[in-house]
Amino acid sequence: MNDLNQTLFDRAKTVIPGGVNSPVRAFKAVGGTPKFITHAKGAHFWDANKQRFIDYIGSWGPMILGHGDPRVLEAVQKAALEGFSFGAPTEREIELVEMLIRLTPSMEMVRLVSSGTEAAMSAIRLARGATGRQKLIKFEGCYHGHADALLVKAGSGLATFGNPTSAGVPPEVVKDTLVLEYNNLEQLKQTFELHGNEIACLMIEPIAGNMNFVRASIPFMALCRELCTKHQALLVFDEVMSGCRVALGSAQSVYRKSLPGFEPDMTVMGKVIGGGMPLAAFGGKRAVMEQLAPLGPVYQAGTLSGNPVATACGIATLKAISEPGFFDALALKTQELTLGLSQSAKRHGVDFSADCEGGMFGFFLLPELPKNYPEVMKSNGELFNRFFHGMLSKGIYFAPALYEAGFVSAAHSSADIQETLQAADSVFQSL
């Protein structure tokens, strides 16, 4: 058959570096030709060959309602008719921010931006400006977008190339970024003992989705909070992926179940809160947020920040996921998937472990769940690639890299999950 994906990929490669506008889309980790998507509806999308796929990436998280939810479509269409962008404030920005603050009360004030990268970068600048300190802690395997200071042994796209840092990042820009091992309590204690009074912030994905799916343990999270408080460093949660995805109150609400009163000082959000439009946010305590321009000395700005069409999309999405029972139903469906995959792998003697929270999941071709990046990378890449391509050929689209999480949407039906499990059963058998 004439592979129209290949035709498009060849054409793309002549004018777009690697043929893609974000590296992981190129299928470099798994090999083969990326699918060029023509359209999507509900839990499905179609490629250039008109093959239908069950979509488990959901645009890497945002599409929590599935594609083309009528409530969101209506809001976006109405907003588009009213105007694309004004460069002046709108009521919709207030409405979205008020919703975010209601859902995530650790944020007293929020600023809207257009990408997770921008939000994380701005949060770091604000943390440094507000504390007057330079150093920041990040964890190996956590991804916070591609700002220079955060491209230190970054996970996700970069890990594909086995390259711990990006070319073009001057060493002096990352010299204040301390990269630690996720879930390593001892190393964290030592780092704070050595550098406590120089640390502006500790940035962490509380449930990491860029080294597949790895949770910060409860004791580790409690220690992060304790040490940040003790040394007056800001605890910054990067919930760009986990935000409004693992729970309506984001990952911080999940930790609050075990750690009463638990709160980060700042939160970075993106993905779901824009419902598939370019929208992200960062927020925190009033005293910190008021350090931002025009009130304070920390500069931050954006031509399209708080875009009226994007905010309409975000508001409609947040309204829909706030309906009673939404997350319970989503979590059950996600559990049905991970449990079914686990049972199927077991039947065929394949090492397998899986975890999930809300509408986000991860699975590993490993006998036990990994706790940090080096453990994730012990996965057998060749085996994963065979699994991935086996599933893909049966119309099941999982993330094309073993260090990426997966996503279930409200639009996934029981039939979709069953079709996925049937496909997995025959692929596991062939492994």
Ligand SMILES: *Cc1c(COP(=O)(O)O)cnc(C)c1O
């Ligand atoms: C996706 C992601 C980012 C970057 O967001 P972009 O919108 O791609 O710039 C940052 N942090 C986390 C945890 C993410 O998952």
